[in-house]
Amino acid sequence: MSTLIEAVDLKQHYPVRQGLLGRQTAAVKAVDGVNLRIHRGEVLGLVGESGSGKSTLGRNLMMMERPTSGAVLYEGSDLAGRSHKALHPYRRKMQMVFQDPFSSLNPRMTVEDSLTMPLRFHQPELSAAQRRDAAAETLERVGLPRSMITRYPHEFSGGQRQRIGIARGLIVRPEFMVADEPVSALDVSVQAQVLNLFSEIRESLGLTLLFVTHDLAVVGHIADRVAVMYLGQIMEIAPTRALFTAPKHPYTETLLSAAPQPTVGARGARIPMKGEPPSPLSPPSGCVFRTRCSHATPECDAAHPELRSRAPGHLSACIRDDISLVPAVSDRPTSPRRKQSA
Amino acid sequence: MSAISDAPARRPSPLRVFTGPRMRKFMRHRLAMLGLIMIVGLTLTCFFGPYLLPYDELYIDLRARFSPPLTENHILGTDPLGRDIAARLFSAGQISLTVGFTAMVLSTLIGTVIGLVAGYFGGWTRTGLMRIVDAFLSFPSIFLMLTLAAFLQPSPTMITLIIAVTSWMEVARIVEAEVRGQASRDFTAAARMIGAPHWWIMLREILPNVTGPIIVAATLTVARAILLEAYISFLGYGIQPPLPSWGNMLNNAQQYLESAPWLAIVPGVAITMAVTSFNFIGDGLRDALDARSVK
Numbered sequence: 001m002s003t004l005i006e007a008v009d010l011k012q013h014y015p016v017r018q019g020l021l022g023r024q025t026a027a028v029k030a031v032d033g034v035n036l037r038i039h040r041g042e043v044l045g046l047v048g049e050s051g052s053g054k055s056t057l058g059r060n061l062m063m064m065e066r067p068t069s070g071a072v073l074y075e076g077s078d079l080a081g082r083s084h085k086a087l088h089p090y091r092r093k094m095q096m097v098f099q100d101p102f103s104s105l106n107p108r109m110t111v112e113d114s115l116t117m118p119l120r121f122h123q124p125e126l127s128a129a130q131r132r133d134a135a136a137e138t139l140e141r142v143g144l145p146r147s148m149i150t151r152y153p154h155e156f157s158g159g160q161r162q163r164i165g166i167a168r169g170l171i172v173r174p175e176f177m178v179a180d181e182p183v184s185a186l187d188v189s190v191q192a193q194v195l196n197l198f199s200e201i202r203e204s205l206g207l208t209l210l211f212v213t214h215d216l217a218v219v220g221h222i223a224d225r226v227a228v229m230y231l232g233q234i235m236e237i238a239p240t241r242a243l244f245t246a247p248k249h250p251y252t253e254t255l256l257s258a259a260p261q262p263t264v265g266a267r268g269a270r271i272p273m274k275g276e277p278p279s280p281l282s283p284p285s286g287c288v289f290r291t292r293c294s295h296a297t298p299e300c301d302a303a304h305p306e307l308r309s310r311a312p313g314h315l316s317a318c319i320r321d322d323i324s325l326v327p328a329v330s331d332r333p334t335s336p337r338r339k340q341s342a
Numbered sequence: 343m344s345a346i347s348d349a350p351a352r353r354p355s356p357l358r359v360f361t362g363p364r365m366r367k368f369m370r371h372r373l374a375m376l377g378l379i380m381i382v383g384l385t386l387t388c389f390f391g392p393y394l395l396p397y398d399e400l401y402i403d404l405r406a407r408f409s410p411p412l413t414e415n416h417i418l419g420t421d422p423l424g425r426d427i428a429a430r431l432f433s434a435g436q437i438s439l440t441v442g443f444t445a446m447v448l449s450t451l452i453g454t455v456i457g458l459v460a461g462y463f464g465g466w467t468r469t470g471l472m473r474i475v476d477a478f479l480s481f482p483s484i485f486l487m488l489t490l491a492a493f494l495q496p497s498p499t500m501i502t503l504i505i506a507v508t509s510w511m512e513v514a515r516i517v518e519a520e521v522r523g524q525a526s527r528d529f530t531a532a533a534r535m536i537g538a539p540h541w542w543i544m545l546r547e548i549l550p551n552v553t554g555p556i557i558v559a560a561t562l563t564v565a566r567a568i569l570l571e572a573y574i575s576f577l578g579y580g581i582q583p584p585l586p587s588w589g590n591m592l593n594n595a596q597q598y599l600e601s602a603p604w605l606a607i608v609p610g611v612a613i614t615m616a617v618t619s620f621n622f623i624g625d626g627l628r629d630a631l632d633a634r635s636v637k
Binding site: 092095105106 | 527528529531532533534535536537538539547550551
């Protein structure tokens with residue numbers, strides 16, 4: 001599989017300025033040295049808790065925010081150093097779907113205006129009628145009737161708006177799409193429909209997708225591979241099945257054990273997480289997860305764990321090879337439900 | 343998902359603005375409607391009234407000096423030179439209202455452009471532009487205006503420009519704050535991701551979302567501009583006689599306050615009516631257009 005887009009030692013630091021002269025006193029390390037390859041045609045899930053930098057990483061890949069340092073290689077050519085103008089041809093290849101369907105559509109524009117807007121700048125040769133046709137077609141592709149093209153965003157439900165947001169991304173026929181928590185703001189029943197839409201368009205259009213979410217169930221449903229992020233760094237990358245059945249990083253283990261089980265009475269071993277996540281202003285020395293890790297040893301204070309290959313296609317940033325971690329899903333068939341005595 | 347059927351789409355009619363919830367809300371605002379009616383009435387009277395009067399504003403009838411209102415053909419009386427006050431009031435109203443409106447259009451334009459650019463680009467652009475706004479605001483505007491008026495040739499055009507230059511800052515501040523809010527919303531980010539140019543995002547994506555506050559500020563600016571024009575003319579730096587304006591009519595009246603009070607009362611009432619009406623309309627629009635108050 002060929003690499004479509006790649007982050008190389010990507011960093012996004014936000015300066016914290018204080019005092020009258022605005023001297024920089026510290027930096028929030030939202031993304032801190034991320035290396036990530038996304039293969040053509042795959043769906044990569046990016047999970048992590050709030051503030052782990054997953055959305056920032058997505059925005060960096062889109063060049064919505066220019067990274068502090070590092071490179072973003074799109075088919076091998078670096079985007080980070082490019083000017084606004086030089087990025088223009090790439091804008092058509094990469095699109096984004098936003099989290100909040102209420103803020104991502106302009107309330108004063110009809111669906112037609114919102115959808116045809118990208119075409120104005122990327123296919124100026126099209127006539128107004130051709131643009132309108134393309135918009136109607138894309139609207140059908142995301143499961144809304146053509147006739148809704150003249151309506152305003154406030155006439156739609158959250159799920160429908162999210163479909164329109166997806167249509168706006170699709171209309172320029174991109175190769176790569178970042179979906180930034182696209183279903184987090186939706187009801188569970190609507191979430192399933194929108195997720196299925198993503199699977200569908202990915203199949204039919206051969207789209208490469210970076211799916212940013214905090215919901216492990218969502219990732220399990222849609223992703224081919226999963227990257228787990230914590231405090232601006234990637235802890236583990238693995239094929240979805242491998243990550244759920246054989247996690248190699250204590251953080252992943254804890255994350256998986258915290259997810260609720262759909263079976264009544266079924267309760268895996270809860271691995272309690274100690275304390276709050278440390279401030280990204282002053283991350284712990286050594287391994288960033290060591291302060292909350294139940295397997296931490298004194299060596300972790302000094303270690304700078306790099307992502308290492310632990311199994312085919314399975315990378316983990318933990319120095320301890322000796323520990324055995326509890327998977328979320330065991331390969332054994334599930335045991336019959338225990339009768340609960342009150 | 344199937345809540346909205348595949349019914350034929352309805353194109354919003356261009357008259358939608360008159361039936362929308364905001365319009366209804368505005369119509370229910372009694373004072374605002376009163377203000378609107380008064381302004382329309384005042385404007386029509388000032389621009390068409392002169393055709394119904396037997397005298398023009400410069401005709402001097404020395405035998406009829408100081409006639410009180412309702413004598414013979416002088417409905418509102420005459421001034422110390424025997425000129426018909428009604429005729430002068432209407433012609434002064436044409437000038438005062440035109441100066442007020444034009445100054446509003448100019449200052450809203452300046453304020454909107456500066457606020458839009460400052461709010462959209464942020465950073466140093468914003469700091470620079472908003473400090474200029476602060477600098478303008480820190481001048482006592484009456485003195486600034488008087489100084490400018492004393493150095494420049496006082497003509498209606500010049501007075502309009504002077505008022506516009508000293509009253510765009512409010513609009514700039516309001517627009518800047520609104521735009522900053524809109525610029526951080528995802529649809530602006532989406533437009534940038536697409537590669538839309540800055541001018542397009544500012545004019546097509548953001549401006550339509552901030553028209554409400556601009557309209558309110560503009561209405562209140564008209565009231566202020568009329569008042570400012572009256573100030574300058576009253577102090578003798580504005581519209582010069584024999585051209586009448588509500589301000590210089592008041593100026594002429596001050597020596598005769600006791601003997602001929604109608605000389606001051608008539609233009610005074612006109613100014614008050616115009617200013618309060620615009621303020622009422624502004625209040626009504628604020629209530630109707632404020633996003634938080636609808637739904």
